[in-house]
Structures are given as C-alpha cells and as structure tokens.
C-alpha cells in the first residue's frame with residue numbers, strides 16, 4: 001500500500017519537476033481562459049437574458065471558465081502520453097514494478113497540480129475584474145480540490161482515449177471533437193434551468209457539470225450549489241475512480 | 257554487508273531463486289501481429305551471468321522478443337520465464353528483478369540527468385539513504401557526475417545512452433535487457449558503452465541480454481549469440497564457434513549473411529527502417 005503511494009508520488013513528481021523547468025508553459029496556457037473571461041464574460045454580461053439568479057453574469061460564468069480552462073488543458077493530456085510512447089519513455093515505466101494503477105494515478109495527480117497552479121493565475125485576474133470571490137481559507141482549499149479533481153478526471157479520460165487511438169493525428173482529431181460537447185453540455189456558461197430537456201440530460205451525465213456546480217458555491221460570494229457540495233464531490237470522485245480503473249487497464253495497450 | 261534497503265529493493269537484488277534458474281528460458285514462444293508472425297516458435301536458454309546477443313536483420317523479431325521477456329507484450333502462445341518467473345503470470349515478480357533499455361530513447365529530455373535517476377529510484381522503491389548513494393554511484397560509474405544537473409535534452413547521444421544504463425542499474429537488476437544499445441552512436445561512444453556494459457557485468461554480476469544488428473558489437477561483447485531470421489533462431493553458439501563452423505577464416509559478417517541471406521534489409525518494413533533512422537537522428 002505504501003509502496004503504491006510512493007510510486008504514485010514518484011510519477012507525479014516527475015511531471016511537477018518538468019513544470020518547474022518550464023514555467024512559461026503555465027503562463028501561455030492561462031491566456032485562453034483569460035480571454036474568455038475578459039471578452040466573452042464582459043460582452044454577455046451586458047445581456048440581461050440569461051437567468052443567473054442573484055449573481056451577475058460575470059460572477060456566474062467565472063467558475064465555469066475556470067472549469068473550462070482546466071478541461072481544455074486536461075483533455076489534451078493524452079498527447080503527452082503518446083509522445084512519451086513514441087520516445088520510449090513510457091516503455092520503461094511499464095517495465096518498472098509500479099502497478100498500472102499507480103502509474104495512471106500519478107499522471108492524474110500531476111494534472112491536478114498543474115491545473116491548480118493555472119487556477120491561481122485566473123484567480124488573480126478574476127480579482128482584478130472585481131468578480132466577487134470568496135477568499136476564506138476553506139473556500140479556496142475547496143476550489144483547489146475541485147480543480148484538481150476535474151483535471152484528474154479529464155486527463156485520465158484523455159489518457160484512456162490515447163491508449164485506444166494510439167497516434168497523435170487521430171488523437172488531435174478526437175480531442176477537438178470531445179472538448180466542445182463537454183463544455184456546452186454543461187452548466188459552465190448558462191444555467192441548467194435554461195436548457196432544453198435533452199441537453200439537461202446530457203449535462204447531468206457530464207462530470208464537468210458537478211465540478212462547476214461545486215465551484216459556484218466555493219468560489220463566488222453568494223453563489224449556491226444546486227446539488228449540494230457532497231453530491232458534487234461524490235459523483236466526480238466516483239467518476240475518477242472508474243476512469244483510473246479503465247485507464248490502468250488500457251495503459252499497457254498503448255505500446256502495441 | 258549490504259546497507260539496510262527496502263524490502264522491495266532487497267527483493268530485486270541477487271535473488272536466491274535466480275542462481276538456480278536460468279536467466280531466461282523460452283519454450284515455443286510465439287507472437288503474432290494480425291497475419292504476421294513476428295516471433296515464431298522460439299526456444300532460448302540464457303544461462304545466468306552471460307552476455308547473450310540476439311542478432312538479426314531489421315524485422316527479424318528481436319524487439320518483439322525483448323518486449324515479451326520484459327512483460328511489455330503478451331505472448332500469443334508458448335511461454336517464457338525470467339529467473340524462473342513466468343512473464344505472463346508472474347509479471348510483477350519479473351519486473352522487480354530486471355532492467356530494460358528500449359531501442360528508442362527512453363530518458364526524459366525535459367528532466368535533468370539526476371532527476372531521471374531519482375524518479376526511477378523511487379519507482380523501484382529504493383529508500384532515501386540508499387537512494388542518494390546509488391544515484392551518486394551510478395553517475396560516477398557512467399561518467400555523468402558533471403552533467404547531473406543539466407537537462408537531458410542537451411545531452412549527446414552517447415551521454416543519453418550512458419544515463420539510460422545508469423537508470424537501469426539503480427535497482428541492481430539480475431537481468432538487463434538492452435535493445436540495440438549502440439544504434440546511431442559514433443564509434444567512440446559505442447566503445448564507451450561496451451566498456452560500461454562489461455564493467456557492469458563484472459561489478460554486479462548481471463546477466464545481459466542484448467539485441468543488435470551490428471556484427472562487430474556481437475563479436476566484441478557477446479559470449480553467446482543467437483541469430484534470428486523471420487522470427488526464428490537460425491544459428492546459435494559463441495561467435496568463435498559460429499565462425500569455425502563456417503570454416504575458411506569466416507567473419508561473423510559471413511556467418512550472418514550465410515544464415516539470413518544476403519539482403520540485410522530483407523523482411524524489414526518501411527516502418528522499421530524509418531524508426532531506426534529516427535532513433536539515429538535523435539542520437540546524432
């Protein structure tokens with residue numbers, strides 16, 4: 001058991017050390033969500049059509065954009081796995097005695113750490129934009145946990161996809177196809193109440209919805225979670241465990 | 257004598273069961289990819305302590321064999337044992353005890369040499385105090401101490417290979433698998449790698465199973481070679497014996513040509529050649 005944890009941490013540590021060598025990457029990746037916040041949020045905030053309860057639209061969408069930025073990066077995580085396979089790095093990990101679950105969990109954990117560091121940048125800009133952030137220690141820790149969980153889910157999903165499609169070209173195609181539906185079939189930038197029934201059904205099956213729902217309460221002053229935080233976290237935790245199981249099963253297949 | 261190491265690390269030391277069982281033994285080992293039989297009915301016996309060479313042209317099935325022995329690929333049929341452990345059913349036991357250096361470059365360019373070693377020391381669960389000592393020793397042994405804190409993407413091909421060997425010896429594997437260890441290296445770097453492999457065997461008593469399509473390498477390094485062609489072993493013996501069998505001052509090159517036909521590239525698909533070139537370019 002402890003061996004398992006140490007091996008998981010070793011895999012995550014490798015990824016985090018890479019980030020330390022290349023911090024610019026984090027900055028460049030924060031640009032896109034910032035544009036969403038600044039441009040999209042400001043413009044749509046003028047419309048009074050979107051029923052966001054007592055929140056301003058900007059306050060309403062900020063958690064959605066944070067979750068989205070995590071999603072967009074995590075969903076392409078599989079590319080780096082394919083890259084490591086092409087180089088031969090992955091072969092050596094698979095020959096090590098670490099269990100496949102430890103290898104996949106370590107990757108998920110590192111995606112979580114990466115997402116948390118990106119969230120800090122978005123938080124800083126959100127504060128500048130006078131979005132009403134809750135800045136209590138508990139709330140911020142909750143946000144970080146939620147972000148790490150979301151990143152772990154979508155990066156593991158991405159890893160599983162990479163193990164099936166195996167080549168960079170096919171993966172890029174599929175990644176593009178996956179991101180937008182995941183984003184739009186969620187409550188990220190409009191409330192569930194506004195959706196037609198079929199879309200609401202899809203959104204209810206989308207882990208992103210639960211992440212955004214939790215973030216709304218944890219991040220925004222006056223924000224309320226629709227399903228309640230325990231349910232939000234429980235659903236996503238179960239999804240993560242299932243995905244790690246799947247990813248661990250598929251992981252060795254990437255080299256054949 | 258050995259300082260306190262973790263249970264796991266101790267297990268991968270010179271396992272007691274390893275001394276009795278041969279390092280590698282395969283029985284009718286076979287692997288298919290769709291219609292293609294990459295490894296066909298392979299029976300190999302590698303005694304403990306040997307440097308064993310698997311020779312053959314591109315596409316002969318060498319890498320596929322190594323991948324099965326290192327638990328990366330499941331055999332289609334037949335069986336293989338490493339140190340007495342079945343690669344399919346006891347894969348974790350096998351993994352604790354072996355080292356593997358793939359044909360492709362396997363060190364991570366975006367980490368330093370030290371970090372590459374650190375991560376693997378942790379994956380093999382070598383405990384902290386022992387870890388620092390072994391990493392330092394590996395760096396010294398491979399002549400990489402000065403480059404330890406440099407990102408590996410700035411290393412030369414020869415340095416990367418040496419780092420990979422350093423990585424693979426951290427946990428003192430009883431069997432070390434190397435797939436084309438010197439492909440794409442310049443002659444000086446090649447000789448350095450050879451020297452290190454010999455030293456490694458002398459110092460740690462590891463069995464070495466390597467593939468190569470380079471006759472000089474086999475002649476210089478290997479005590480026993482098996483020549484593979486289209487998934488089968490077509491000749492087996494010490495380089496000297498094989499030359500004698502052919503008679504008339506034959507070189508190992510002659511032996512190779514005799515058993516595999518003249519066409520060196522025969523059986524090699526575009527993919528194989530492309531991959532070798534790619535590796536060579538990256539190393540060059």
Ligand SMILES: Nc1ncnc2c1ncn2[C@@H]1O[C@H](COP(=O)(O)OP(=O)(O)O)[C@@H](O)[C@H]1O
Pocket residue numbers: 255256289292293294312313314315316317318319320321523525527528
């Ligand atoms: N994953 C794979 N899928 C399909 N064919 C493969 C795969 N790996 C190897 N092969 C084929 O199996 C044969 C043996 O390949 P390989 O073991 O790499 O040869 P070698 O290492 O001796 O050059 C080749 O024809 C190769 O194209």
Ligand SMILES: [Mg+2]
Pocket residue numbers: 318319320359435436
């Ligand atoms: Mg090969």
